[in-house]
Amino acid sequence: MDILYHLGMGLLQCLSPVTLLLLVVGVLIGLISGVLPGLTVVMGVILVLPFTYPMSATNAIIVLTAIYIGGTYGGAFTSILFKIPGEPIHVPLLWDGYPMARQGQAAKALGWTLYAAIGGGLMAAIIMVVVSEPFAIVALKFSTPEYFAIVFLGLTSVIVLGTSTIRQAVISLAIGILVATVGIDDIYGAERFTFGISILRDGIDYLTVMVGTYALAEVLKRLEEGFVSPTLKQVGKVKTTFPTWLEFKGQIGLFLRSIGIGTIIGSVPGAGATVASFVSYGMEKQYGKNRKEMGKGAPEGIVSSQTAATASVGGALIPLLTLGIPGSGCTAVILGAFLLHGIQPGPQVFATSLDMVYTIYASVFLALVIMAIIGYLAVKPMCKVLDAPESVSSAFIMVLCFIGAFTIRNNISDVWMMVVFGLIGYVMERYNYPIAPLVLGAILGPLAERAFLTTMISYSNNWTVFFTRPISGVVMFISIFGLLFTIFYPMLKSRQKQTTLGQ
Amino acid sequence: MQNNLVERLKGAAFNLVLFLAAVYLFYLAGYFQYDIREGQLGPGFWPRLLLGLVIVLTFYDIVLGLVKGSTAGEVKGVLGNKDQANQEEDGLPEEENKRYPMLLFIGCLMTLAYVFLINIIGFAICTFLYLAGFMYAGRYRRHTVIIVSSLLGTLFFVFLFIKVVYVSLPTGVPPFEGLTLIIYSLLGIH
Known part of the structure; x- marks a missing residue:
């Protein structure tokens, strides 16, 4: 009952004209960043961050969350209609959404996508609201070994769920964590890797790393490819047709599975909407009732990936708000916004700023509704965004990167740092090193080190404490099992295949 | 044959840079100034742990790159394996973009x-x-x-x-x- 009361109060706060306007603008920016191939949703959230400085903390978080939500859906239009995924999240939609469109069922494919986005998003939001407060109460009892174990889970998940080789992901992650060690350390007060440069004493802000590696490196990469904008075919009379109740009823089980996968993966620090979308699609293709039809234009392919992608937003907000640990790239930026407004998310927030927490929750529900309305009415204008020349939009993105880096500490050194990370990001991508582990390492590195060293000091360097305490032990076991399984299972499988071929 | 060797050296170049940088930083991490207290790991422990990992892995990568020439067939993350499987199913290799x-x-x-x-x-x-x-x-x-x-x-x-x-x-x-x-x-x- 308390939850409903607080949620209602939060909703009232969100209905103020300014907040409503911010929600609409946020969702629109999210949708556009989802549509444009050169602009990812993380970039969208990063680039809007400097605009949120004069806002109240609540409004800043609301607008960034709205972008995040919109971004998980925007690229669906162009993936289905033109085979252009604006986001990696929507790559699975190419496998079933586009074939459906080619079979003359584009409107139905868009309808399933809208159902999936709104259904997945709303259910995950409900789970988020119900789970967060009790989880925050439990989290108050967490000590440093538990924090370390959770961060360790995040660090391993980005390796396990990545696209590159495990070794390259580990190297990238280690570099990210090392970047976070630059400056004066928290525990011993020692100066590390500063090379006498004064700005490095304050450390390297992870937002600088994010702006450089995600945004600047991506623009440079696309510039090298000559900004080849996709040729857009005629949008024609695009409309959205909703599936019938009977069709929907047949997919309820799939909806629930995908919501579960999306929420759980979203809540794992380090795994975001893209991972949720791919894993959910993969699970359905491997074990689903209609798996043989998937890849040829089956609604299951759309529902599984889109539901999980949007559901991951609610999941990702749980560790952010209850533990102060970001669950994805977007929530890392949102964490940055919290910190810039002087608020440290974590279990204490539920005691000190409950109104703010519930206003953010309510805004998630409203953003989903706004997203559905815009998504239903504005498919055609959204697709038209692709007509904008990429070199023009990229030039503006670059300037926003400079401003974004500058405003972190009002210092030009951060802009230099951002450019350096942009170049590092570009080179790493050229050599097939993944960027996500580097960024996650820079974000979670300080948390991991602090939790690890504090535990070592508190427990007289007894590292077994991570495995003997029940919660941290279970989380550590899951992390290590996941890592070993990812390494050894494909090896075992290929050996079995070779043996079979040999026979 | 010579082209192949040049390609392999090019591929190993980045790893070599990482390896050398890691060795240098590992050395630096042993000289951080702080108040030494008995039984504590010190500020160099964490970076050295990570740098050790980078040194081992990049060294392995350099050797592998020079001997084998590519990372094809290596264990990838879950999404990497899925991507590969989908490509194999489609029969379409990833398109190489023109570069400027x-x-x-x-x-x-x-x-x-x-x-x-x-x-x-x-x-x-x-x-x-x-x-x-x-x-x-x-x-x-x-x-x-x-x-x-x-x-x-x-x-x-x-x-x-x-x-x-x-x-x-x-x-x-x-x-x-x-x-x-x-x-x-x-x-x-x-």
Whole structure:
């Protein structure tokens, strides 16, 4: 009952004209960043961050969350209609959404996508609201070994769920964590890797790393490819047709599975909407009732990936708000916004700023509704965004990167740092090193080190404490099992295949 | 054969840089200044742990790259394996995009110049030049659109970040500072 009361109060706060306007603008920016191939949703959230400085903390978080939500859906239009995924999240939609469109069922494919986005998003939001407060109460009892174990889970998940080789992901992650060690350390007060440069004493802000590696490196990469904008075919009379109740009823089980996968993966620090979308699609293709039809234009392919992608937003907000640990790239930026407004998310927030927490929750529900309305009415204008020349939009993105880096500490050194990370990001991508582990390492590195060293000091360097305490032990076991399984299972499988071929 | 060797060396170059940097930083991490207390791991422990990992893995990568030449068939993350499986199913290899290294070079140069010049010629002028230059470098050739969008974009950024968000963006040094202040006064910024 308390939850409903607080949620209602939060909703009232969100209905103020300014907040409503911010929600609409946020969702629109999210949708556009989802549509444009050169602009990812993380970039969208990063680039809007400097605009949120004069806002109240609540409004800043609301607008960034709205972008995040919109971004998980925007690229669906162009993936289905033109085979252009604006986001990696929507790559699975190419496998079933586009074939459906080619079979003359584009409107139905868009309808399933809208159902999936709104259904997945709303259910995950409900789970988020119900789970967060009790989880925050439990989290108050967490000590440093538990924090370390959770961060360790995040660090391993980005390796396990990545696209590159495990070794390259580990190297990238280690570099990210090392970047976070630059400056004066928290525990011993020692100066590390500063090379006498004064700005490095304050450390390297992870937002600088994010702006450089995600945004600047991506623009440079696309510039090298000559900004080849996709040729857009005629949008024609695009409309959205909703599936019938009977069709929907047949997919309820799939909806629930995908919501579960999306929420759980979203809540794992380090795994975001893209991972949720791919894993959910993969699970359905491997074990689903209609798996043989998937890849040829089956609604299951759309529902599984889109539901999980949007559901991951609610999941990702749980560790952010209850533990102060970001669950994805977007929530890392949102964490940055919290910190810039002087608020440290974590279990204490539920005691000190409950109104703010519930206003953010309510805004998630409203953003989903706004997203559905815009998504239903504005498919055609959204697709038209692709007509904008990429070199023009990229030039503006670059300037926003400079401003974004500058405003972190009002210092030009951060802009230099951002450019350096942009170049590092570009080179790493050229050599097939993944960027996500580097960024996650820079974000979670300080948390991991602090939790690890504090535990070592508190427990007289007894590292077994991570495995003997029940919660941290279970989380550590899951992390290590996941890592070993990812390494050894494909090896075992290929050996079995070779043996079979040999026979 | 020789081309193959050159390719392998090229592939190993980045790993070699990482390896050497890691060795150097590992050495540095042993000399951090702090109050040594008995039984504590010290500020160098964590970085050394990570650097040790980087050294081992990059060394392995260098050897593997030189001997084998590629990472094909290696264990990848879950999504990497799925991607591969989908490609195999489609029968379509990933399309290799055409590259324009000169554009990249110009883009990098312009970016470095922007950061270098922003304190001298000020945000407004520097941004206008950068926007127009970057659009042109990106092979866009509608001059009116370039100039108008760069000008309006610059004015929008100046107005928004200085008047609304209160960010003290660089105004430059004289005589550019004077020009920036004229732009500010035209926008009603005092």
